[in-house]
Amino acid sequence: SLLVPLIIMTTVVLSLIGALMGLLICDLPFGIIMTGIGVISLAGVVVNNAIVLLAYTRQLQAQGMDLLEAAAEAGVTRLRPVMLTAMTTITGLIPMAVGISFNVHTFTWATRSESTQWWRNMAVVVIFGLAFATLLTLVVVPSLYVMLSRLRLRLGFHRVDAEHPRGNPDTVAPL
Numbered sequence: 001s002l003l004v005p006l007i008i009m010t011t012v013v014l015s016l017i018g019a020l021m022g023l024l025i026c027d028l029p030f031g032i033i034m035t036g037i038g039v040i041s042l043a044g045v046v047v048n049n050a051i052v053l054l055a056y057t058r059q060l061q062a063q064g065m066d067l068l069e070a071a072a073e074a075g076v077t078r079l080r081p082v083m084l085t086a087m088t089t090i091t092g093l094i095p096m097a098v099g100i101s102f103n104v105h106t107f108t109w110a111t112r113s114e115s116t117q118w119w120r121n122m123a124v125v126v127i128f129g130l131a132f133a134t135l136l137t138l139v140v141v142p143s144l145y146v147m148l149s150r151l152r153l154r155l156g157f158h159r160v161d162a163e164h165p166r167g168n169p170d171t172v173a174p175l
């Protein structure tokens with residue numbers, strides 16, 4: 001099915017919205033190189049979060065759990081790993097975003113150095129994009145999965161479990 005990859009790729013769009021909002025909020029220009037690197041790394045993290053969430057939802061469905069119940073359980077169970085991934089990444093990038101660096105040769109702290117200015121756009125893009133996409137991924141991805149699963153069933157593109165021959169929308173087989 002092409003629906004699952006489509007759902008996963010919606011997280012990239014969500015992250016781009018957050019990334020662009022971050023650049024606007026911090027009044028930073030859209031630098032092609034560093035912003036582009038930030039967007040690429042951001043896409044990798046948010047896609048991974050969506051894959052983790054959907055894979056567990058589908059696993060629960062394969063074990064016989066109803067569609068809504070599987071989506072809710074996956075959201076609750078995978079909330080911690082998704083949030084920890086986002087929080088550690090954001091926490092690690094905060095010094096870069098605010099412009100703090102440490103010189104290991106002189107053991108001094110520096111602010112607004114050339115190196116921090118170079119990496120600032122990337123850090124801001126990843127921080128804002130990841131924060132925005134993580135919160136929305138936990139809501140949008142399961143919602144889209146449930147809606148598209150039900151739509152697929154209503155349109156007749158489905159595999160119904162043997163126990164439910166009439167095709168109850170809450171027991172549709174995984175996409």
